[in-house]
Amino acid sequence: MKRLLALVLLALSAPGAAGAQAKTATATTPEVRYGANPAAGHTFTHDGVRLYYELYGSGEPLLVVHGNGGSIADLGGQIAHFRKRYQVIAMDSRDQGRSGDSPGKITYETMTDDLAALLDHLKAGPVNVLGWSDGGIEALLLGIRHPTKVKKIVAMAANLNPSEDALSPDLLALIKSMVDAAPASVRDTPQGRRGLKVTRMMLDEPHIDVKALEAITAPTLVLAGDHDVIRDEHTVEIYHHIPNSQRAIFPNATHAVPFDDPALFNATVERFLRTPFVKKDRINDLLKSLEKARASSARSPQ
Numbered sequence: 001m002k003r004l005l006a007l008v009l010l011a012l013s014a015p016g017a018a019g020a021q022a023k024t025a026t027a028t029t030p031e032v033r034y035g036a037n038p039a040a041g042h043t044f045t046h047d048g049v050r051l052y053y054e055l056y057g058s059g060e061p062l063l064v065v066h067g068n069g070g071s072i073a074d075l076g077g078q079i080a081h082f083r084k085r086y087q088v089i090a091m092d093s094r095d096q097g098r099s100g101d102s103p104g105k106i107t108y109e110t111m112t113d114d115l116a117a118l119l120d121h122l123k124a125g126p127v128n129v130l131g132w133s134d135g136g137i138e139a140l141l142l143g144i145r146h147p148t149k150v151k152k153i154v155a156m157a158a159n160l161n162p163s164e165d166a167l168s169p170d171l172l173a174l175i176k177s178m179v180d181a182a183p184a185s186v187r188d189t190p191q192g193r194r195g196l197k198v199t200r201m202m203l204d205e206p207h208i209d210v211k212a213l214e215a216i217t218a219p220t221l222v223l224a225g226d227h228d229v230i231r232d233e234h235t236v237e238i239y240h241h242i243p244n245s246q247r248a249i250f251p252n253a254t255h256a257v258p259f260d261d262p263a264l265f266n267a268t269v270e271r272f273l274r275t276p277f278v279k280k281d282r283i284n285d286l287l288k289s290l291e292k293a294r295a296s297s298a299r300s301p302q
Helices: 002-013 074-082 106-124 134-145 167-181 190-204 210-215 230-240 262-274 286-298
Strands: 023-024 032-034 041-046 049-055 062-067 086-091 127-131 151-158 222-225 243-249
Touching: 023 230, 032 074, 041 106, 049 106, 062 074, 062 106, 062 134, 074 086, 074 127, 074 262, 086 106, 106 134, 127 134, 134 151, 134 210, 134 222, 151 262, 167 190, 210 230, 222 230, 222 262, 230 243, 243 262
Parallel strands: 062 086, 062 127, 127 151, 151 222, 222 243
Antiparallel strands: 023 032, 041 049, 049 086
16 A cells, blocks of 8 residues: 555656556557657647547547546557547546646536537547546446437446445545645645646545436446456446446456456457447346257257
C-alpha cells in the first residue's frame, strides 16, 4: 500500500504524468504515441473547455473512454487492436490528459455530456462504446442520457456509487490516504491540484440510481475481473438491471485486465461487438441446446 501511494503521489506531482504515453511498434510499422500523436490529434471546445481527441482507422465507429486520472494513452492496447476494423474515437476527459481544465466541480454526467458533444462535433453515431473504470461509468451514462448516440456498450469495472456497497473498502481507504497524504509541494502545483481534483471525485461520485439502468436499450456487455476493486455483487446488480445485457468475468484478473491481458480482453470485446445480440432465455434456450446435443449424439456412429 505504501509503495503504491508513493507512486501515485509522484504521478500527481510530475508534469507529464497524466499524459504518459503508450507506445506500440512492430518490425514493419512505426511507433505510435497514442495520446500524443499530432497526426491523429484534434481539439474542439465544449462548455468552455478545450477537449483533445484522436481518431484512428476506418469503419464502424468505436468510442473508447479511459479511467480516472488517465488519458487516451491508457487504452493504447485497445486502440492498436480495434483500429484495424473500426474507426476508433478516443478523447482525454476534461481536467485529464491533454484536455483543458474546468473551473467548477467535475462530475461523471459532465464528462458524459462532453463525449456526446464530441460525437455531435464529428457527426458520428450511433457508435459502439468501450469504457474502462470511470470510462465504464460514462459508457453507462451515455446509454441513459444519450440513447440515440449509442449502438452497443461495453462497460468494464463500472460502479454506480462511491460506497462500500460498490467499491472495495481497501480501495476507498487507498483513495482517502492518497488525498490526505498529498504534501504542499503537490497541492500547490497546477498538476497536483488537477490530479487531486480528479482523485477526490471518486470519493463523491457517481450517484446513479440502479433503476436508471433499466432505461438503457443498447445491448450491453458488463465486464469485471474476479479480483476487481468493484465488488462482485455490484457488478451483478448492474448486469441484472440492464434489459439487454451480457456479463463476463475475467478469471484470475484485477481491475487492470485491459493492460495485463489485452489479447483476452480485446477478443472478448470484439466477439460481443461483432456478434448480433440475441437475448437468451434460461429455460427455452437450455432445452434447445440439449435437444441439439442429443440429436447430434444419436446421429453419431456408435
